[in-house]
Amino acid sequence: VQLVESGGASVQPGGSLRLSCAASGYTKNHYCMAWFRQVAGKEREEVAAYSSDGTTEYSDSVKGRFTSSKDISQNIWYLEMNNLKPEDTAMYYCAADSGFIFDLGGSYCYRKGRDGYNYWGQGTQVTVS
Secondary structure (H helix, E strand, O other): OEEEEEOOOEEOOOOOEEEEEEEEOOOOOOOEEEEEEEOOOOOOEEEEEEEOOOOEEEOOOOOOOEEEEEEOOOOEEEEEEOOOOHHHOEEEEEEEOOOOOOOOOHHHHHHHOHHHOOEEOOOEEEEEO
């Protein structure tokens, strides 16, 4: 399994970006997928968790500004980020779990936390200034 993020860039406050997470070798029908971010020297923070049933849970810090989705024709997940703030500056990572026998729902996926994910991308840098 390989996850590859892209789309990170430098933008001004109030701007928008769309991050992509392309998965190869990942064929789970029931899964959780999440977006995390990390600033150097700080803990990795979960910002959104997406369930294979299409439901998503967001952290309070991004709720209303970020939207997670998946291209159903391809194994690509997206994180649409609007009204970006300087505090959104971080390395962003996507992560996927090992799958389950049924859909868990966005809220459950969010509660899995960092230890609940087996596969990680290399990260893409977002800078807001």
